[in-house]
Amino acid sequence: MSFDVACTVEDAAASDKLRHETWTVGPPAMPGNFSEENKLGQGGFGPVYKGRFPDGVEIAVKRLASHSGQGLTEFKNEIQLIAKLQHTNLVRLLGCCYQRQEKILVYEYLPNKSLDFFIFDETRRALVDWNKRLAIINGIAQGLLYLHKHSRLRIIHRDLKAGNILLDHEMNPKISDFGLAKIFSTNDTEGNTKRIVGTYGYMAPEYASEGLFSIKSDVFSFGVLILETVSGKRTSSFHRHGDFINLLGHAWQMWKDETWLQLVDTSLVIESHTPEMARCINIALLCVQENAADRPTMSEVVAMLTSESMTLPEPKYPAFYHMRVTKEEPSTVIMASSANGITLSVVDGR
Template identity: 60%
Template sequence: MGNAQQREPRLQSSSQVNSQVTVLTSRVAELEGHMYEVYPFYQQNSTSAPQPSPGALPPPLPPKGKSKIPTIVAIVVPIAVSMLLFVVGCCFITRRARKKRSAAAEAPSGENDISTIESLQFDFSTIVAATNNFSDDNKLGEGGFGQVYKGILSNGQEVAVKRLSKNSGQGAEEFKNEMVLVAKLQHRNLVRLYGFCLEGEEKILVYEYVSNKSLDYFLFDPEKQGQLDWARRYKIIAGIARGIMYLHEDSRLRIIHRDLKASNILLDGEMHPKISDFGMARIFGVDQTQANTSRIVGTYGYMSPEYAMHGQFSVKSDLYSFGVLLLEIISGKKNSYFFQTDAAEDLVSHAWKLWRDGTPLELLDPSMRDSYSRSEVIRCIHIGLLCVQEDPADRPTMQSVVLMLNSYSVTLPLPEQPAFFLRSRTEGNMPKITLESDLSVSKSTPSVDEASITAVYPR
């Protein structure tokens, strides 16, 4: 009995159990109300759905198809642009490098960079292959400065290769720097220098190839003189004058040619004149700015009296040589022709006598008797005699000569008596000097440079 009474408080009545179940049920219903909509969906018009608590709303989902596209574009586009610029830059650099290598090794066509030594330097093996190891079959001529060969580079480009004699007065670095300067002298009436080769004692120049040999090849050959009518000769005279004016006044360097003669005037396929050997005096160690020199380079008959006798040279020395050349072009005879005959006068003396006697047209080449401009011929003879006057101060500048050739409104002064080399020698007034003979040797193949330099050393 006692134990039964003690367990009795633990037992709950049915009413208590029911009340607890009711409480639990209501609590579950309350919790479910937050998760499910318990209002009747078929009475929407009459009863509005209760608004869920703001704090109980789940985070909103991003709209589909819009959130990732800007990010992808922002990443992909810069990468694609960078890759494109990189590829274009690589292509540009590669193409430029290829052009530079081609320009240096395969004779440039006119657009190469000649600001550095490397852009001008040829390998000796390239020169050997181009000239067939300096074969005699490729030899075009020989002069005081060396031998000239025709060369064909691996790309088919024809060039003229001048193998200089080993008595050049320049060292390697000076020679290289000189080449950079000379290569920058570009004019339609100058033979273009493509580059050089320097290996050991070998000093080699690579020029453009000029197909129609030199002026003397046509001018002094009776069978070929007919190819040079007066119109063509007049254009040659004007072209030579423009080229010398460029060297004297318009180029980066003030160059005095000092060996201007017919064999140093080359003719291209259209018979346009191109002056060659315009940098030889610089390469062979003679200062172009000095007023006197003990080493006289040139060819007898073309040298001015002050240069041949006293070693004094200037731009007026080139004017004298141009005057002699001009008279040769008109007459079709070498200045040395008169020394080889019984005539006691040279070409300059002969032209002056005809001018003084009023019969200048007798100087004209007989092959042009039928077609020529009388006024042009007389004007050219007049200019030639102005250039060979004995006093250098009386000679015109080359700029004045170009103006005289192009404008008939310019009044020409009367020429003074020229220097008579032969008469001076006969009378014993000229100092004794040793004259080396002309060393030019021509072959029948087309030539590029048959230059000959006769060195004159006073005793």
Template identity: 70%
Template sequence: MRRRRKGMEILHDQAAMNRPEEDALVWRLEGKSSEFTLFDLSEVLRATHNFSKENLLGKGGFGPVYKFCTYFQGQLPDGTEIAVKRLASHSGQGFTEFKNEVELIAKLQHSNLVKLMGCCIKGEEKLLVYEYLPNKSLDFFIFDVSRTTLVDWEKRRVIIEGIAQGLLYLHKHSRLRIIHRDLKASNILLDQDMNPKISDFGLAKIFSSNDTQGSTKKVVGTYGYMAPEYASEGIYSIKSDVFSFGVLLLEILSGKRNSGFHQHEDFLNLLGYSWHLWEGGRCLELLEASIVEEIHAAEASRYINIALMCVQERADDRPTMSTVVAMLNSENVSLPGPKHPAYFNLRVSKEDESGSVPYSNNADTICSNNDLTITEEPDGR
């Protein structure tokens, strides 16, 4: 039987019994009315048929220590469909990230953020229970030639604007300023109507309304989406999320990944290729073939302009998400032209694509003073 309590008291009690002392911290939520469900392990096992292969949705990364987490589809006795995120069980650091995700997402309410229904902690099992989203993740569609035609321009436009609204909520309209730090195509889940929902808050950071940036010596993230100041100096801010959004926007428009991009040997990555086309007045060539006839040239140019503004090398040159949302919805407003993007002249070898690599805009000088961990993109789910 599921049990409901306000706040995080029950999780604190159970963590104290089952985890080392450092894991038995008092968990808190903003707002006394916050509620979530603590699921019994037996209930989750029944819902997922004991985590059967038939219920497996996919695998993914979870922070710097959890090399993998697995996702399972399930159904509760009342017919409610759920998605269960099952974390690996061999790290105290992972518990901290698990706690971080629960603390954050349980108190966030927005149509473009995935809904956390509850969680389960039992011995070594740490499970997050989400609403089930039947259309998997964005990367499942836009990077697969057999599925990309299922996402026409109108759907892509709705997805882009929804992601922007979700980020704006995190940065400005939630009670605290929240930086996601791992925005990418595989972390954008799609509901039955193909509306986007931002997921995976294990690496997110909370700021007070007066803070604008933070820093860390433990840099974690996904290759191709990390802002240069974060990758090289460990500095993160709302502008590092804006950079990730810009990369994602270019990927949605082009149907190509920034990481592992191979168009021609002269173009080092998707950002460099996009900039080359923009400078040459040929930006429409960036568009994925299936949407070329569906989008007006002026609209396509505006979206590419916005994307390139988001991936500027200097954080101060990037717009805020408030400005991004305004630009996306202002068809008749003239936009400033972008400067060259970050990483536009950085060549990345095949070996670097799947490993840890510090970044620099100087292709001959790649260095970092931080412990950098890069996660590979999980399968679509």
């Protein structure tokens, strides 16, 4: 079976155009040949399968679900974005297909799945020691900095979460899933939308409640990711003293009480890494400040992560400090809001 595929290669990336070739792609990369045993995961807009090109190169095939809500415009948006992005901490797009009713993206295959596959699993979390976790945090920060500042366009991801951080064979992180990303000119810093999309728990308060998004929205999500990576806990899994509280509030309370070591994943060896762990938690809490203006930029975050001598500001209480989190199926809904808290129904998953 063969199909027309827009293939990104070095000369195509240099000219900002996608070259069309006809490839013969074996199962499961063709419609009708997708197999559950080759399924890698479920993205926001559809399942992702493992496939192989005729030359033996392994690939990840993202098949857009017909009911996903990602139309042709969003699909092309993801293609245009990723085709122009070249960074070691961003997933690489190899090709695409949008013929007939099928919309398919072909990515490089990353054998270690995603960050959530490891850090939230009782057994696999032990495979990711502190040095690897710190390298993952730094890699994500570098990828975000590239999107916000060093690429030719200013790009806001809008759906940064553990399930969208893929890991290569050496556990290097790569940011994936750009279907919800927004492109800005270098002079623009924020936007507004009535269609709020993304994952609750990772959403900045101004975006979740008002539809305002900016580079600081991604900074907020990154702060949540740091806390999850350090603790091995999902943002929606905490409750204390009979009253539900999210990971952000829990972490800040422990920081304030100087008991933050209790937040660290018990599978980690703490003794020799205490200063680094404290620094990461401090940076994370700065990233999840309620006010977007109080959050650092990714340039500042990278500087804080890479300079041990830099004095870090003391964080204020984070966004959603009084938020109660409950799990309900099948949808995610903002149920109530107040000056300092929001009650959410949170659906976990990718």
